[in-house]
Amino acid sequence: MIMEKLALSELLGDLVVYRRLEPCDGRLQGWRGACIPRKTEPAYAQAIVDILGQAQALRSSRPLERLVYIGDTIMNDGQAVRNLTTHLPTRGFIAQERMEEPKRVRREGSLMVANRWSALVDFLSLLRREGFALDQSTAALIDLDKTAFGARGRNDAVIDEARVEAVRRTVEEVLGAEFRGEEFRSVYGELNRPEYHPFTADNQDYLAYICLMISGGVYPFDELLADLEAGRLRSFAQFIEACSQRPIGEGLLSIHREVYANFRAGDPTPFKSFRYREYEETVARMDRLPADADVDSLLAEEIVLTREVVDAGRFLAERGVLLFGLTDKPDEASLPRPELRRKGYLPLHRVRVKVVGESIYEDLARFG
Numbered sequence: 001m002i003m004e005k006l007a008l009s010e011l012l013g014d015l016v017v018y019r020r021l022e023p024c025d026g027r028l029q030g031w032r033g034a035c036i037p038r039k040t041e042p043a044y045a046q047a048i049v050d051i052l053g054q055a056q057a058l059r060s061s062r063p064l065e066r067l068v069y070i071g072d073t074i075m076n077d078g079q080a081v082r083n084l085t086t087h088l089p090t091r092g093f094i095a096q097e098r099m100e101e102p103k104r105v106r107r108e109g110s111l112m113v114a115n116r117w118s119a120l121v122d123f124l125s126l127l128r129r130e131g132f133a134l135d136q137s138t139a140a141l142i143d144l145d146k147t148a149f150g151a152r153g154r155n156d157a158v159i160d161e162a163r164v165e166a167v168r169r170t171v172e173e174v175l176g177a178e179f180r181g182e183e184f185r186s187v188y189g190e191l192n193r194p195e196y197h198p199f200t201a202d203n204q205d206y207l208a209y210i211c212l213m214i215s216g217g218v219y220p221f222d223e224l225l226a227d228l229e230a231g232r233l234r235s236f237a238q239f240i241e242a243c244s245q246r247p248i249g250e251g252l253l254s255i256h257r258e259v260y261a262n263f264r265a266g267d268p269t270p271f272k273s274f275r276y277r278e279y280e281e282t283v284a285r286m287d288r289l290p291a292d293a294d295v296d297s298l299l300a301e302e303i304v305l306t307r308e309v310v311d312a313g314r315f316l317a318e319r320g321v322l323l324f325g326l327t328d329k330p331d332e333a334s335l336p337r338p339e340l341r342r343k344g345y346l347p348l349h350r351v352r353v354k355v356v357g358e359s360i361y362e363d364l365a366r367f368g
Contacts (some may be wrong), residue, residue, distance in 0.1 A: 005287070006305055008148055008325060008349040011313045013053055013184050016144070016325040018334045019269060021047050025345060027052045039076050039328045045083035048326065052139050056322055061246045062137050064088060064322070068127070070120070070150035070309060071143040072096060076328065078111055084141075085110055093123040107290075117151055117176055117308040121363045124312065128367055131322070136244030136320035144312060144327035144349065150304040151357065155299050159311045162285050163333075164188065165276035167208045171215050174251045184215050199228060199235065204329075205271035206236040209259045213243050268330075275332035282333065283345065286353045298356055307357025315364040325349060 008016075014024035021044070028051055037043035052211045067084055069092040071077025081092035091110055098115040100352075105114045105122050112123045127134060146152040150159040167188060172179040188211050191200060200207045206287055213219045218241065227233035233242070239261055248256050255273070263271035267301035269275055285303045298304055327334070336345035 004355045005352045005353050006310065007352045007354070008144070008305065008338055009056070010323045011317065012142070012323050012349060012351075015323065016347075017048075017051065017327075018331040019328050020331045021051070022331070023051055024349070025055070027058060036263060036268055038268065040079040040083075041237055042083050042086070045080060045087060048084065048141070049087045049187075051274075052322070052324060055324065056139065059322070064139050065137040066090070066132065068134070068138060068140040068316070068321070069093070069143075070140065070147060070312065072111060076110075077143055081110055088349060089132070093120060094310050095119060095152070095277065097151060105261065115153075117306055118311045118360055120308050120357045121360050124364060125367050134316060134321055136318050136322075138320075139322040140240070140313070140316045141326055142323065144323050144325050145329045147237070148306055148309050148325065148347070150303050151309070155304055155306070155356070158299075158301065158303050160284055162281035163204060164215070166274055166281045167211060169277050169281075170208065170274045171212050174212065174255055175216055184211060187211055187214050187221055196228075199239075201301055202237055203268070205237070205259070205269055205274065208271050208274045209255070210236070210239060212252065212255060216249060218243050218246050218248055218252065240352075246290070272332050275330050276337055278333040279336065280340075281352060282348065286351050295356060298354060302354065304354045304356040307355050308360050309363040311357045311359060311364065315361060
């Protein structure tokens with residue numbers, strides 16, 4: 001393990017999009033449709049290809065001919081790769097570190113799936129052997145959340161901790177003395193499991209609102225579980241409509257109105273006050289420990305950049321590949337609101353943080 005400090009913008013510049021698909025680089029035009037697509041949808045791939053084409057035109061007269069994608073989830077990132085392949089030849093690398101297991105690398109169509117982030121060496125070596133050029137006609141898409149930042153299986157728990165604390169702070173502020181922390185964490189932990197995704201849509205805004213309504217007594221937890229089991233409640237849309245028909249205390253009512261109005265308007269990030277706190281909690285976990293902190297402490301307490309991803313990015317950039325960062329993380333949880341910006345707060349990709357992981361640059365250079 002070796003460490004340095006780096007802002008992701010030192011690799012990517014502002015060639016970054018968060019959930020709203022609005023490039024941080026003001027020279028580029030992002031998504032202009034009414035409903036913002038999510039990463040797994042074909043429209044998302046079309047939007048990314050369009051933005052990449054604009055970015056490529058700023059630096060070269062050569063069109064993009066192929067894409068490389070580095071991510072951490074087979075479901076979301078893997079589907080994004082498959083959708084991108086309908087536009088340009090695309091190869092994807094998906095990793096989740098499991099150091100307790102022997103190293104495994106397997107091929108799934110256009111994906112390489114690995115249980116080591118260091119297997120990026122295997123991935124890029126394979127591309128070279130297959131004649132998949134890494135040059136000025138290639139763009140590399142790097143997922144930010146739990147890939148570049150907080151590598152899944154190694155450092156991602158700190159990202160989750162920031163989100164949970166943001167939900168807890170939001171609920172506690174609204175409920176005051178009525179807030180019961182252990183009960184809240186139990187409810188949140190239960191509903192954050194994959195078996196509840198059909199109900200929560202794996203949307204943390206929805207989950208935060210659900211926990212708030214449960215903690216505030218609007219929709220008791222036992223009743224919720226019974227309604228889910230009986231099929232009387234199937235979706236978040238049903239839940240928020242049911243809450244709107246129930247008595248809601250004055251403190252909760254302002255939150256309900258915020259989420260309800262944004263949800264009805266089709267906003268994928270309806271609980272904005274929670275997401276603003278998530279940004280604060282995330283930044284608070286960046287570069288918080290001294291430079292001489294041990295690696296285990298850093299991985300447990302700080303959000304750090306993934307050395308292997310940084311090395312791969314540098315290697316690709318040196319060969320002319322266009323680097324581009326993307327994430328489904330909401331803009332509200334990634335960019336400072338105006339009052340924080342005036343105090344010097346920065347977008348997440350511009351915050352300098354420690355880089356932790358296994359250096360793979362020399363291994364990459366040997367075949368590059």
